[in-house]
Amino acid sequence: LSPPSPVYDCIVVGAGIQGSCAAYHLAKNQRKTLLLEQFVLPHSRGSSHGQTRIIRKAYKEDFYAHMMEESYELWAQLEKEAGVQLCRQTGLLLMGPETGKDYQLMKDAMQRNKLPLVILNPEEFSQHIPNVNLTGGDGALVDTTAGVLYADRALSAVQRLFQVLGGVIKDGQKVTDIKPGPVVTVTTAAAVYQAKSLVITVGTWASKVLSPIGLNLPLQVLKINVCYWKEKVAGSYSVNRRFPCFIQLESQEASHDIYGLPSNEYPGLMKVCYHTGSETDPDDRDGQTDRSDVEILKRYVSRCFPGLVPVPAVVESCMYTVTPDLHFVLDYHPAHRNIVIGAGFSGHGFKFAPVVGKVLYELTMGQVPSHDLSPFRIGRFQPHAGSAQ
Numbered sequence: 001l002s003p004p005s006p007v008y009d010c011i012v013v014g015a016g017i018q019g020s021c022a023a024y025h026l027a028k029n030q031r032k033t034l035l036l037e038q039f040v041l042p043h044s045r046g047s048s049h050g051q052t053r054i055i056r057k058a059y060k061e062d063f064y065a066h067m068m069e070e071s072y073e074l075w076a077q078l079e080k081e082a083g084v085q086l087c088r089q090t091g092l093l094l095m096g097p098e099t100g101k102d103y104q105l106m107k108d109a110m111q112r113n114k115l116p117l118v119i120l121n122p123e124e125f126s127q128h129i130p131n132v133n134l135t136g137g138d139g140a141l142v143d144t145t146a147g148v149l150y151a152d153r154a155l156s157a158v159q160r161l162f163q164v165l166g167g168v169i170k171d172g173q174k175v176t177d178i179k180p181g182p183v184v185t186v187t188t189a190a191a192v193y194q195a196k197s198l199v200i201t202v203g204t205w206a207s208k209v210l211s212p213i214g215l216n217l218p219l220q221v222l223k224i225n226v227c228y229w230k231e232k233v234a235g236s237y238s239v240n241r242r243f244p245c246f247i248q249l250e251s252q253e254a255s256h257d258i259y260g261l262p263s264n265e266y267p268g269l270m271k272v273c274y275h276t277g278s279e280t281d282p283d284d285r286d287g288q289t290d291r292s293d294v295e296i297l298k299r300y301v302s303r304c305f306p307g308l309v310p311v312p313a314v315v316e317s318c319m320y321t322v323t324p325d326l327h328f329v330l331d332y333h334p335a336h337r338n339i340v341i342g343a344g345f346s347g348h349g350f351k352f353a354p355v356v357g358k359v360l361y362e363l364t365m366g367q368v369p370s371h372d373l374s375p376f377r378i379g380r381f382q383p384h385a386g387s388a389q
């Protein structure tokens with residue numbers, strides 16, 4: 001007979017970057033914590049895999065800019081604790097119609113928040129960034145604080161730190177049942193676990209996990225084709241030459257943003273992606289084969305990045321979980337205050353993970369969260385539901 005499982009202070013379901021960061025903060029604050037993951041780690045079936053993500057303070061909403069102030073500090077602390085480099089500063093080039101709403105809002109917010117930025121006029125642009133064609137009428141600015149986050153490395157570093165702090169990870173254990181109560185009971189195929197509180201951070205599986213416990217959120221799951229493009233001259237868009245990350249707003253080709261990161265993980269290949277995709281079931285991601293976004297990217301790359309071969313050399317897959325307003329969900333379950341949810345990261349959540357982990361920990365402890373969580377409340381979808389302060 002195996003000994004009964006202990007009652008944990010907290011169980012975190014889902015070991016992507018958000019759940020792993022929440023687990024890390026719990027363990028750091030002496031909470032006896034279990035992190036459950038359905039797949040054997042590491043895996044590439046969710047949203048946190050792949051080698052790179054953009055980190056930036058350039059946001060049109062002040063609340064994101066404020067959260068990023070702390071997130072940068074927490075990433076630096078994690079780098080120190082883990083003894084590995086997780087961020088590399090390259091700057092972020094933002095391009096978009098000078099008179100367009102998004103470009104103006106972003107520029108205004110950066111100036112309002114006194115973020116370091118450099119505005120480039122067309123002459124300065126072609127002098128400093130000769131291998132990109134700036135569209136006529138587009139403004140260009142650089143968020144100099146921005147750069148590349150090493151995603152896979154960050155995820156394994158956080159999970160390792162969590163274990164060093166005494167946390168327990170059980171992978172290959174899909175949670176199949178959650179019984180709410182003062183002590184929450186969580187069932188996997190292998191075992192039954194109990195905890196005083198539960199954090200649910202299951203990425204694109206959120207609807208599947210939350211609806212059996214009475215919560216239906218308006219989340220859409222999108223498959224993203226992650227495209228890498230070959231440099232005609234190897235190294236011309238390389239991180240080693242400090243080529244910046246970029247975001248293109250309102251391009252001629254696309255109704256959604258296009259973004260890219262310098263060549264890095266696959267030398268000679270630059271990552272350029274479309275910030276949307278086609279709806280999918282997370283358990284059948286590879287069954288979604290729509291590539292209309294790649295056609296949009298080919299036209300954009302051909303026009304604006306003349307130093308790249310305008311056909312992707314590598315296409316990988318990832319998924320977004322998108323809310324109607326593109327803001328996250330960080331809140332208590334409306335009916336169970338000891339169940340805390342982090343979901344709907346809408347394709348831009350990685351850079352916030354240390355601060356998301358911290359506020360999920362604070363909600364679990366019933367503490368006043370260190371950031372205003374009103375933009376992230378479940379009640380914005382369900383006006384009568386209760387929510388975080």
Ligand SMILES: Cc1cc2nc3c(=O)[nH]c(=O)nc-3n(C[C@H](O)[C@H](O)[C@H](O)COP(=O)(O)OP(=O)(O)OC[C@H]3O[C@@H](n4cnc5c(N)ncnc54)[C@H](O)[C@@H]3O)c2cc1C
Nearest residue numbers: 014016017018038046047048054175203318345349350351
């Ligand atoms: C192509 C792409 C580019 C992106 N670019 C950026 C960027 O530049 N900057 C940025 O900040 N963000 C970016 N993002 C967004 C960012 O990567 C995500 O917001 C973040 O990774 C979401 O993490 P998560 O932990 O919520 O989800 P996930 O990483 O998917 O983690 C959820 C985990 O829960 C597990 N799980 C699910 N159901 C169960 C269950 N029943 N039992 C046990 N475990 C379960 C899953 O297997 C998974 O491991 C990008 C995302 C993609 C896809």
Ligand SMILES: O=C(O)[C@@H]1CCCC=N1
Nearest residue numbers: 054247259275347348349
């Ligand atoms: O979050 C980010 O910075 C990137 C780039 C813009 C679109 C989504 N992810």
